Amino acid sequence: MVTKAIASYRMKSLDETLSQLSKEDCQLIAGGTDLMVQRKSPRGAPGRFDKPVVFIDHLKELKQIYRVNQDIHIGACCTYSEMMEHHLIPNILKKAMKEIAAPAIRNRGTIGGNICNASPAGDTLPLLYIFNAKIRLRSAKGERAAEIRDFIQGPRKVDRLKDELVTEIILPEVPEVQPYFVFEKVANRRADAITKISFAGSMRWDEGRIQDARLAFGAVGPTIVRAADIEQKLVGQAFPLNDKVIDGIVAEFESLLKPIDDHRSTGVYRKTVALNLLRHFLEVRA
Template identity: 35%
Template structure:
């Protein structure tokens, strides 16, 4: 690891000033679960670390109205009342463990809470933050597909002031975000899922824990009847340069009466939406097949039927797939 200096700002404005002063030579650090590893391996060698871990205003979960006014700062048992214009804000310094255990997040967006509950190990979940996961910008990040399906937005602050970036515009490439060198992530916000909405998050890894996703899928939709959806949103991770929305799948799902055959057909349409690569965790062909399978297995339970082939799959798969959230 190369030598570096540390700046510890006492406010967001001080952090922005430090980033503006040092520019590309500076890196923000909070939990450090990714950055410290990269520095030890000399994949990154920042001259200055801006340690924002003391900025309490960037920590926690709060409920807002649609105008962005805080309705409550308390994350109490019972959580947020879903729907009705309720918006949930999660601070950048909120850890994965805190999101996973948040009554507000579990009520408003259970797929996000459950995805956070399966990030890394307990130690990583206790240190790693939502803001850090966003800024790492890995297409395999577990937290990002749920945020895509929730149509979240990211609040950032730089020398020019505060701006809001839609989640799909925040990522511009693998491990690249739309942040300028002087900008800091403040938090992420999303509309609470209303009455009748269902969701799930599934991931496939090479083992059950401490595994980077080979493929992941996040799903949100309003259930109109036992097997018909409105407002479907499907996002895949680890199958393109960034997390992607599966627009072809979404169009096919909207208003469609779902049975086993329809679920199998619609899941195969994911082939048109994903653009995976071959790497150490899986080949292009394997990832495309698994993307279809994970979606199919998630959709199958909404049909009220069993797969006639007895496997509950659109095709074969290997590795360990886990459904970590449904509401």
């Protein structure tokens, strides 16, 4: 009975990293803020890593933030702290990041990590769904992009091939003037807490009519819940929304959301609060 040594790599460039990924099945580590907890052994024993480890947190190719036309590109290994200080990152996303963990974790944790960890309670995810974020992946063979709602398939499950690496998150067509935005994280305390339920909503109206509405809920199902068909029913409605329309939308989500009981909260609470926050959002006057 001997502890097996695990190979680890910290390549100089993205290309070398991709080349390594094409050779063997590896465990990628960006900030490590989720993995180091998930793979923790009882006290005194080394972490449970069973594949070669590839560190990517230092790759500068993955740390760029830039704008192309109306699209904002965010390198997958940008930390929350870096994003919170960058002028191109929308304020609402900064607000959400400010509620993640505490400064030490925000200095390590990355946006790509938050996505690939695919926790139903992932703090940036409801907003990334609202932004219709695209996930850009690269491998030694080439490149592709996926919609975030397709990329995240379930808890801890993403559509990433073994030789692929998430390089960028793209927020497409971010307008200069932000629409009405709300993000609410509900947790047992004000820092270092895991979300019990979160809600993100955005709404744009013009001349008394709703032009666009997006609604996303976190920690109420296996992945973030967004429903295009329900959102569509809001478009064209008179603003401010009347009670009947609001009741209708809330009722739709009432049958759609099916949160569970766990050691952090109850299904009933999650659902009630989700609908409370939704109703409050829809009741906005100006």
